[in-house]
Amino acid sequence: MTSWLHCTIRRPDASYRLICFPHAGGSASAFRGWADGLPEYEVHAVCYPGRAARLDEPLPTDLPRLAADTAQALRPLLDRPVAFLGHSMGAVVAFETARLLQAEGHQVAHLFASGARAPQLARPEGSGTAGMDDDAIADALTALGGTDAELLADPDFRELVLPYVCGDFRMFDAYTHRPGAALACPVTAIAGDADPQVGAHHAAAWSEVTDGPFTHHTVPGDHFYLTPRPPFRLIEAALSRKVAHGAR
Numbered sequence: 001m002t003s004w005l006h007c008t009i010r011r012p013d014a015s016y017r018l019i020c021f022p023h024a025g026g027s028a029s030a031f032r033g034w035a036d037g038l039p040e041y042e043v044h045a046v047c048y049p050g051r052a053a054r055l056d057e058p059l060p061t062d063l064p065r066l067a068a069d070t071a072q073a074l075r076p077l078l079d080r081p082v083a084f085l086g087h088s089m090g091a092v093v094a095f096e097t098a099r100l101l102q103a104e105g106h107q108v109a110h111l112f113a114s115g116a117r118a119p120q121l122a123r124p125e126g127s128g129t130a131g132m133d134d135d136a137i138a139d140a141l142t143a144l145g146g147t148d149a150e151l152l153a154d155p156d157f158r159e160l161v162l163p164y165v166c167g168d169f170r171m172f173d174a175y176t177h178r179p180g181a182a183l184a185c186p187v188t189a190i191a192g193d194a195d196p197q198v199g200a201h202h203a204a205a206w207s208e209v210t211d212g213p214f215t216h217h218t219v220p221g222d223h224f225y226l227t228p229r230p231p232f233r234l235i236e237a238a239l240s241r242k243v244a245h246g247a248r
Contacts, residue, residue, distance in 0.1 A: 003054060004047055004073035008033040010193035011042040016109060017082045018240055019074065020045045021090030021097075023115070025174050027052045027164035030087070030227075037232040041239070046070055046090075051164040063089075063175040067096035074101070078136040082241060087170045087226060095209060098183055106151070107184060110238055113212070114190045114231065115223050118200055118205035119177045134166045177189040183210040190217045190240055192225035 005019075018041045020031040028045035029052065033041030035043045040211040047201055048066070060066040068095065074082070078101070086245045091113040097120035113244040132140070146233055151157040152165065187210040191205040207214040217234055 005044045005072065005077075006047050007042065007044045009042070014040060014042040015081065016040075017042045017044060017077055018235070019077075019082055019084050019094070021070075021084065021086035021094040022046065022048065023090050024232060025161070026087070026090070028166075034230060034232075037230055040236065041083075043082075046093075047071075048164075048168075050167065051161075053089060055160075059164055060169075061167070061171055061173055063093060064096055064178075065221075066171070067093050068114040069099040070097045071104075075106075076115065078106050081109040082169035083112070083113060083235075084108055085112035085235065086116065088116050088223070089168060090114075092119045092172070092175065094247060095119055097181075098185065099180060101184075103181070110185055111183065111187045111205050111230075112190065112235060112237055113196060113203070114236070115192065115224060116189075116200055117202040118189075118209060119175075120208060121202060123173075127143075134162055137166045137169050140169075141165035178190075180235055182208075184212055185208055185210065186213040186215070186238070188215045188217065188232060188234065190219060190226075190231050192221035192223060193218050194220075194222045195225070197223055 018038060020034065020043065022028065022030045022045070027045045031043065031045040036108040047054055048060060067243065074097070084094040084098055086092065094111060095113070098111055101108060138158070142152055151161045187206050189206040191198045191203040200216070204216050207216070213236070219229070219231065221229060
């Protein structure tokens with residue numbers, strides 16, 4: 001479990017564990033400082049293989065397999081309610097992980113889908129990585145912004161970062177949504193009003209993946225709106241309502 005999850009502050013009395021799934025090309029460091037911003041919860045960031053402390057491990061190449069491995073790592077944490085937040089590709093990994101756990105009888109308390117098109121939506125024509133070399137994929141991420149774009153612009157880091165950035169993009173591009181049972185948990189979709197990839201209707205379509213309550217928020221910012229303005233208050237409001245009605 002240690003290699004898959006990073007938790008900076010253990011909070012044994014927290015009502016929820018919040019599990020955060022990074023975007024394509026991202027790492028657990030994307031959620032640095034979230035434990036301070038969410039003092040009522042125990043925050044864990046998923047550590048994907050092939051980067052940071054797991055740099056020597058093989059890169060993930062199959063998104064459902066990545067979700068299955070993450071679900072396996074999370075099982076020891078299910079003694080308390082867990083909520084998931086995933087950003088961009090991470091939202092789809094979180095969704096697939098939640099589906100696997102639900103099928104085993106472990107109900108995720110809430111899914112926050114940030115900066116992501118709903119998984120069942122077809123990709124826009126020409127939006128994939130087909131025909132793109134590594135530099136073109138890196139340029140696409142750089143155009144979106146985010147901390148990884150800064151690393152890609154640095155020649156000293158580019159060679160180190162490029163393999164897992166491109167690997168994640170190609171893995172996500174190869175993902176195909178499989179019909180199955182809807183989630184039973186509440187789902188909240190959050191997207192920036194200037195996100196060039198995720199429009200309001202793309203985020204609203206997350207309502208189709210759950211039989212539980214659905215909420216959609218549009219916030220100021222681009223695809224990486226959560227870097228300067230993490231949605232802490234939205235998360236707190238959603239989870240505090242659940243506590244008020246009794247966490248399950």
